[in-house]
Amino acid sequence: MGPTTKAQHERHSILQLSNVLNLRNAASPFTIILDSLHQPASPLVAEMIIRGLSRKTNIVYVSFERKFSHPALHTIQAWTHSSPTNLLSAISTALNPHPQSLVLIDSLYDLLVDKQVDLNDLFQLIAVKHSSSIVGIYHTELQPPPHDAPSTYAPTPLETLKYTATTILTCASFAQVLEEKRARERSVAVATTGLLSEAEGVVQPLTAPKNTSTPTSTDISKGIVIHAEFRRRSGRSETESFFLRRSAPTDFSTPSGALLREFAILLSRHPSFQSLPHSHSEEQDKEQEQQGGGSEMNSTFKLDLTDKQRAARENVVLPYFDAQREGGVGEGGRILYEMGWEDDFDEEEDEI
């Protein structure tokens, strides 16, 4: 039984995301986060860490991109480990004393492609043996090296990951989502930005483009858009887009540190996302109501008539009425035709 009404669906979706973010009920043992330079995953990861720490979860941070992390996390400097077995044993020792933990992997690409860690071994160790969850980040811009593929037909690491993951969270920049929506509303092509699709030499797109309207730009830096795909045990998947703002200390209760209320919302419920397409038509409706005439178009031309003009227009006799009148201008429907110079008049055939 799925949710039947819209409100039920909304509550259901937010609960699902909340379960994944809060690592509740082993909702998703293997979550992958797909990010791009448009919207790096760090705000989302930080949010998960904050929530994990608030629930006193042991967090193991397998780092390929940072030299240090936070004292509250158990950081494994994965770039120093040479072999996959080394790395796995390091993870294992980090997991050992705790009943449940969260393993965050900085870059799944490095783990799978470069360090050649077997995904099955990793899953066996973390999810099965320690009943913990894995959250891995995969940067979508990274290309697998062509010579490393065992066979031409073997799936890329990303495809394998997408196939095995229980939840896929794709990060998107809120500013860009708004921009895309605006373009779609006007049926124009969305401007592509970023590495190799903008001007030469551009590495990262600007997060807040200059030409966007100012009221939205304040929200932009404060949250990210997550396109989520939840896979159920049955194999059915559900997709939804969310907006996750940055958490503030007021979101957590002071003594225990527990999250007071889930603040992730559906993207479609975000005020600036909502107001974007409807703002024009709503305003127009209001204007029309004020003017009193529902049929008038809103344009810069003056299309209505004064009374004098209307009377003059009604007095005009249209030619087909005129033609029906006997003895009028048209003499009762006689064809009026003037010969041109190229007409070859044949008296015997045609008679006017």
Add this chain to the structure above:
Amino acid sequence: MQSWSLTSRLQPLKELGPNDVLFSEFLVSMPPSTRIPPLLQPYVHLTDHDSVILVTSILGASANWLLVRFLCEALSSSPPHQDNGVEEDEDTAVVLVSWLRDWEFWKSEARKGGGLDLERLKREKRFAFVDGLTGLYLPPEEQMSGEQPAAKAEPAGLTGVAVRTPQTILPARNPPRDPTTPSSPNLSTKPPTRTDSSTDSIPYPSTLRTPSLQTLTSTLQTTISNLSPNKTLLILDSPDLLLATQPSLTPSHLTSTFLTLHTHTTHLLLHLSADDALLASSVPAAQPLETNARNLLVKAAYMSSRVLSCRALDTGVARDVSGVVRVTAGGGRGVGAWLGRERLEGGEEEGEMGGEFLYKVGGDGGVRVFERGAGEG
């Protein structure tokens, strides 16, 4: 409008030769900190916590001027007078490793653009240069064996301009050597003598002799430990060259090395090239080098907390604009650092980072940075 009248007023001055000289001397005597354009200042500033910064450039828009600005920012933090010999702990030291440009280039560029005397800073142990260009792929010839006596003969008090002279005299002083002299003893004996000279009062630029990453790491470790201050900025200029010269290297090897080096320093600045020709995949199948260059750039962008990319003006060549510099936040700060700050201040520090500016590098090495449309008419 105003600029017009200004230039016309300057016109008669320019006709006088000596005035030009005076003006440039005035520029050199300007403190290096004033060489940083105000708009750029927040992005060149080195944060208190450790960070990785990525600077990218393309062929038509080089970022050397930007690296010099970083040098200015790092090296000008304390007054230049250190005659009392007491070093402050707050000083930042800089290690510059360059694979594409040599010592002479950086020396003149820093003097011209930044008003920095790198030779003096080197003596003060605040700056070190590691040469990745001349020693790696050129055959060790008489030039190198000749360089050694020149370095020894160099008096301690020589400043930037005078140092050039030994090299120009060099061929005359050294009669052409027998090129058949076995090069392997040269190779094995040279590095120790170099380290000897680097531990002297005048540390001479050390040179990388083998392209392996282990050599790079160990050379830099000793170089960094020789510098006195505890805050260091390590600048790696064009390490992506190694990808091309050593096909066995993967981007991950390089990024691991970067991180290892970063553990010895506080700040790490990477300068990579972002030309489409190096990054875009060929049509039927991507070449390994293209994939590697692209992956390295992407990884570096994710590692860094600030990305400054220089590119040419989108609308074509203009006389009063050299290029566009875009500043973005990179892959975000380290999650841990972000967490710490979030917990402490609940705040927003670098969240708003981002922007695009136009810049103009003048013939005298000075740089103007301005918003779009704010250039001189």
